[in-house]
Amino acid sequence: RGKITDSGPPDSPGEPAQPSMASHDGGRKSARTTTGGRARKCLVLVCINLSNLVCHSVYSVLASFFPQEARAKGLSDEYVGLVFAIFAAVIFVSAPFVTTALSRHGKRHVYLAGLAIVAAGTMAFSLADQINSLPAYFCWCFVLRCVQGFGSALEETAAYALIADIDPEAVSFNLGVTEISTGLGYMVGPTLGGLLFAAGGFAAPFVCIGIALLPAMALIYTIVPDDAAAKRAAAGQVRAEPEPTVALGQLLMRPQIFAIATTAILGNSDYAFLEPTLAAHVESVATSSTSIGMLFSVTSLTYTLASPLMGWLSHKQRLGPRNVIIVGTGLQCLGFLAIGPSPLLRWVWAGLGGGDDDGSVSLPLVCLALFLFGVGEAMSMTPLMEDMMLSCIDRKHDVINSLSALMTSCFSLGQMVGPLIGSFLAARVGFGWASSVIGALLALQTIALVYLQKQSKPHQFAGYDCASMLPPSISGSATPRDADDTTELAGLTAVPPDLLGGPSGGSEMADGDNVPDNASNATSEEGSLETSHLQRHRGTGERQLSY
8 A cells, every 4th residue: 555656646645656766866867967067167167267377478478588688689679569569469450350260160179279379379489589680580579479469369269259158147257267367377477487588598488388388278179068060960060050240340339339348448458558657657666676566466466366256246136247347447447546646636635625735656555546456457357248248138149259359359459559548648748647538538438338327227237037138039939018128128229130140130020929940949049058047027126046
């Protein structure tokens, strides 16, 4: 009596049926699968961070010894600066074209190609010391820095796309973790380069860093899945069809994305602004190169440690990435006003009856400003990808490659124009007014972000259900009223159907109940890519994150 059989319920209806052994096994298998998937994602993130650290040390490794060696060869300061600047310039020019390579050949192949090009260019740079002819020496260094910049454009753009694919709902946190390796690469590069140069001469830093990229390539090849092969297998094709791509110019037509791209340029130029100007500004309070280097480390170390925290904060419910970015640009604005200090602050202080301020440099105030730079840049840079994805909720998976290229271009443009603007303004109007100009630009940018946020509901809350905001041709479940709500939530005027391209970019449904095949395919594809979903509770106004 009460015996449970496979063919039916227990004899006694009052006794609950016990779960079978099969259900226990299935639960254990599901748990193991989930745990294995998380472990694999973490391993992929670790591999990307290791290679990212080495690649960013390539950018900064020259700082400790190359200028002296180049001058000994007879190269002027202008040409030395050109060798440094061309790296970021090539990244800025090359990154938009990487989108096509990502869609045709897959993210992993492009990432590996970038690492290989950076490794080859870095090891070839070690031969520059053997060249005695000054024009040949400059051309060799210039061309190889171009090669390194092109490889870095491939690597950085593919890295952003891979990170976005790891977990689309935790992009900001994963990018924050990745910024740790970025900051460490910038900090370790000069120190490591100086030690290796002292131990093994000119060639040692380049050979060691180039060789260090080889095991990173092997790890990426082994651990990171081949997305192009997976798509070919899923489609049953020998060669996968290229992913739909979106031109960067079309993305920038959206005001929200244009504003975030401008924020990326301004926010990433603060540290670059200080590179040619800070040493002369603080020479009265920091007399040695060691003390100046420690001042620079305040910003880089703060940025490195704060980035994961800001990525986590931007994903918190009721906060969202846009609010974090706005606070970050505000902090950077305060930092530029304080580091001068700005003549505007001196006038305000005098107007409040604080007496006359001679504008002398205060070391504690400089350290406070550098700390604000680090925290503000971490807040304004880390959530950029997630914020731009909110601006493209109708095709957020199709635009990941293009958004990655846009981020890479904007970051490199900020690194390129920062030193130019800083040295130009400081030489003509003084450091205090130069920093005030940048602070004013950041203040205007903060105001613009606040205004655009009020026009876009997805940027006001972190808990909106992206699926419910999709138009009927994509989600396959929205009513005509929901479709109108989508335009309102986007905070923009209606976007032309062909703006984002692709066969399913903006097709209209002739019947509200029948979903086209391409719409259902898009829905199923998004479902397979999402690891969590956001649920919007209507009526109460509450938004919460459910997994």
